[in-house]
Each structure stands twice: as C-alpha cells, then as structure tokens.
Amino acid sequence: MTIYWERCGLCMKHKPARQCSMEPALMVCASCCVICPRRSTCPRPVWLRELGVVKPVEARAEPSEREKILEELLSRLG
Ligand SMILES: [Zn+2]
Numbered sequence: 001m002t003i004y005w006e007r008c009g010l011c012m013k014h015k016p017a018r019q020c021s022m023e024p025a026l027m028v029c030a031s032c033c034v035i036c037p038r039r040s041t042c043p044r045p046v047w048l049r050e051l052g053v054v055k056p057v058e059a060r061a062e063p064s065e066r067e068k069i070l071e072e073l074l075s076r077l078g
Contacts, residue, residue, distance in 0.1 A: 008032055016077065018046040030077060034070050047073065 006017040008029035017027035021044040033039065033047040 010036075021046055030073050031070070034066070034073060 006027055007014050008017045008031075009020075009026045010028055010032040013029065015029040015031070017029050018033075020026040020028045020033070022038055022042050028036070028046065030047040033045055036042070036045070039045050
C-alpha cells in the first residue's frame with residue numbers, strides 16, 4: 001500500500017492535509033478543521049474556504065447541521 005497523502009498534525013491520520021491558518025506549522029485535515037474548537041476565532045478555516053462553505057452560515061449552524069456539513073465535506077473528499 002502506497003501512502004501518498006500527507007499526515008494530519010492533529011489526528012495523525014494519513015489524510016489530505018492543509019496548512020492551518022492559525023498555526024502555520026500545523027497541517028490539518030478537513031475533519032479536524034471542521035471540529036476545531038478555535039475555528040470560531042479562525043480568520044480563514046482552510047478546509048471551509050477550500051470547499052466553498054460560507055463561514056457565517058456555518059458558524060451559526062446548529063450541532064445537527066454541523067454534522068450534516070461534516071458528512072457533506074467528507075463525502076466530497078471521497
Ligand atoms: Zn485530522
């Protein structure tokens with residue numbers, strides 16, 4: 001098995017990862033970015049921006065909506 005994905009610096013899983021806006025030294029996967037407790041103060045959540053999710057709408061989403069959004073994000077990642 002060839003591992004070609006980067007590794008997330010938070011969950012340590014081999015997944016596509018991007019540089020965190022809050023911690024430039026950190027690579028985060030979409031899952032960790034979405035559930036990050038600091039995301040409310042994050043100016044540019046890397047994955048939400050990448051996937052075209054409008055932050056203000058998502059920020060006031062109910063927990064159940066967040067789960068739906070998370071599922072949608074993960075399904076888009078395939
Ligand atoms: Zn992760």
